[in-house]
Amino acid sequence: MEIVVKELNHFYGPQKALDQLSFKVRTGEILGFLGPNGAGKTTTMKAITGYLTPSEGDVFIDGISVTQNPEQTKKTIGYLPENNPLYGDMPVIDYLIFAGQLQGLEGQKLKDRVREMVRVCGLNTEKHKKIGELSKGYKQRVGLAQALIHDPQVLILDEPTTGLDPNQIIEIRELIRQIGKEKTVLLSSHILAEVEATCDRVLIINKGKLVADGTPEELRKQASGHEILHVSIGGEEDKNKIFKALQDIPQVAVVDFRNDKKSGFEVQSKTGESSAKSIFDMCVNNGWYLTELTPFEKNLEDIFREVTKEQ
């Protein structure tokens, strides 16, 4: 099932939360939704699930409008809201049955699905406890289980791993990856490593606008048009001399001292050219030796900072 978000505008009073936001999530894709706090991630997700009616624009799930036919679209969506709200007084199993019934499951089918969810989400030892007594990791699993109970084709997860410890994060990620093989998943996060690890495609929004869209590799390539090398050279005491020699190489655009406490230089080549060979030759000619020559890849974090920084 395909999600199409079309020209969404939303205002909280005078404040504009979403600004002509449009994007598509294709069937079978895990889409990571990134953005700084207050960028409009949660607002967008609420609009997709039909909890919030956007001021303007609409969302279509397989061509069906969320604002016109919410009863229909809600059946196809599994939703884990931000902060994972749950009924603390209810036992886990009762809650899953309740969630399944609301999605129209009955009889044997309901029993099978609840049993399946308990198994998939690893809730077997905790199933008779009250939800309020569970640890945060287990609560998160209950949240996922209720979202998945009716085997939805579309899964909307708002920060599914907040507050979990590293082991739990990896487990939940693994679970999302597994589920995401057949379903359309939209996952928001501000942990970039998580998005990189789980998602096929990344959207970055800032102040309600789409600022970047692509696979993590594409984004990385886009952001680093120039080759950047981290270079350290031995055999010469005078740093300034090396600095000058590097600057004289024709392919080199900018040379900088590294600012991250390590000795050495950051060398940026001219667009489309590589200076690695020339640096090596230069060392040979001067009788110096290389102690480091590493191509520096921008990670998602840098890209994220670049596209979302204050103008």
Next chain:
Amino acid sequence: MNKVLIITSKEFRGYFDSLMAYIMLFIFLGLTGFFTWLYGTDVFYTNTASLSPFFQTAYWTLFLFIPALTMKHIAEELKTGTIELLLTKPISYWQVIIGKFLATWLLIVVSLALTIPWYITIANLGPIDHGTVITGYLGLLLMSGAYISIGIFTSSLTQNQIVAFLLALIGGIFFQILFSMLASVFDGTLGNIFEYLDLRGHYDNITRGIIDSRDFIYFLSVIFISLAGAEASLLKKNLK
């Protein structure tokens, strides 16, 4: 299963999970039993087989207890955010509200049903007017319905359960006392309006055995308007 009944059964079981139901039953049966059999104008003091002290006590106990039963219905869901879970499922606002209304009402029905043994024992002690007993129960059920719906409405206005409780109680006092006081102060149309709004008057009509459609319409309208108000208040939150 019907969506309304799913909510009703969840909320009804919730009362028992959180001990609320047991406290309610204990205090309700305790108070009404005490005043019917043991204290004040009880059956042995007046020497007549009458359930009127029971109805009096039941009335005021319910009046105070219903806001406590309804205060969490929507306020708690708003506070913990579970309302978002509920309303992103294929269920309408109206179904959620009716479901919750029926759950509380069912608890009141259970409480009242458990007092039937007293009716039977008193009927065995002497001649009793069966008609007034039936209309008495009917009046209590209708009055409970009205106050439950008012409680659900006030619960939809706030995230704070205590505020919801107090608002429901204040609303109750208006319908119980203040409208009739206002009716005696104003004359003409305004006076008539206040007199019509006074819940106690309609309740007394029914328990006296005067079965008039106007009184039924009154109770059903209070229930309907309050629940519609709760729905409107939820819809307004969604649009923000």
